[in-house]
Amino acid sequence: MRRQIQAALLLLTGSALLHISLLSQVYLRYVKEGLRPFLIASAALLLVLGLVSAVRDGFPFPSRRGDDESVDDEGVDDGHGHGHRDGPRVAWVLFLPVLALLLHAPPALGSYTAARETGNAVARVPEFGPLPDAGPVPLSLSGFIARVQQDRDRGLAGRTVLMTGFVTPAGPPAKDGTGTGAGTWYLSRLVVSCCAADSRSLRVRVHGKPAPPADTWVTVTGTWHPGGGALGTAAAAVAIDARTVRRVPQPVSPYQDTAPLPR
Structure with a gap:
């Protein structure tokens, strides 16, 4: 599950950067015009990494894995048979700024x-x-x-x-x-x-x-x-x-x- 979240985050972040830098001029609210090629290149790199990660892990249909790998995905075993599941839960918070860029980009400073x-x-x-x-x-x-x-x-x-x-x-x-x-x-x-x-x-x-x-x-x-x-x-x-x-x-x-x- 953790790797699926990482892949989705990479894909969304790359899409958001591509949207504000290549498909619109929203990026000018945040950086100078001369940085546009670097934003586009960064967006392309994030999309490639996200796609590679998704294909490797079978996203959105993950392959079956053993118990040890399942424990690693859900959290670290604390030695008492309990996995810590905070990692994936906290990772969802990282989607908020990315969704903000896609749905309602913050305005320029004023x-x-x-x-x-x-x-x-x-x-x-x-x-x-x-x-x-x-x-x-x-x-x-x-x-x-x-x-x-x-x-x-x-x-x-x-x-x-x-x-x-x-x-x-x-x-x-x-x-x-x-x-x-x-x-x-x-x-x-x-x-x-x-x-x-x-x-x-x-x-x-x-x-x-x-x-x-x-x-x-x-x-x-x-x-x-x-x-x-x-x-x-x-x-x-x-x-x-x-x-x-x-x-x-x-x-x-x-x-x-x-x-x-x-x-």
Whole structure:
């Protein structure tokens, strides 16, 4: 019985990986696009191993075996004639995450994760090119943050930009009266180097428009919101005065790559 469970688990796990990586794009909720070939190869290997194991053990019609082998399948004899049957029973729990991938895949990370990290760390950009004359200028969140903190030429000053991300609610104001205040929230994006486990958040505070529900994907048009340090300094406020906020569908790839765009 134990070997039959192992074979079934291998087959289901391989099928689940193949479903999210080859037959759909659900895998982008968990890993970067470049890892797709490795997921497909892993799924194929698991399916082969599961089939070999199933054929070897006669699944689903197992062959008759002796008493000693039966004891090994059901559990380890404790020396008093009793076999421990916990192994196969516990193994069924492993089917739950596999069935979740097949029936209802967990969503991508969102505002709950973004609210717990405020680093806004982006790579250094050696040189920024000029922004297009026509506006609004489409920017990634990493590109906007990099220009706010690093562009000494103040290329964002007075320019209307357009950015897309998901909504992260602002925390409550502090007791001393400081804090996010009413009417502010964050446009967020998660950056991954490999997979969702190493994600980092990018957040731009939004002023001037009421917050949509958490995790709603929106496109925001507006201008840099001054405050704190000047543009092109590490202390510059990473914020935007919103003119329009438009709801959009979640992109197929919800995460942003690690490298910031220089524009």
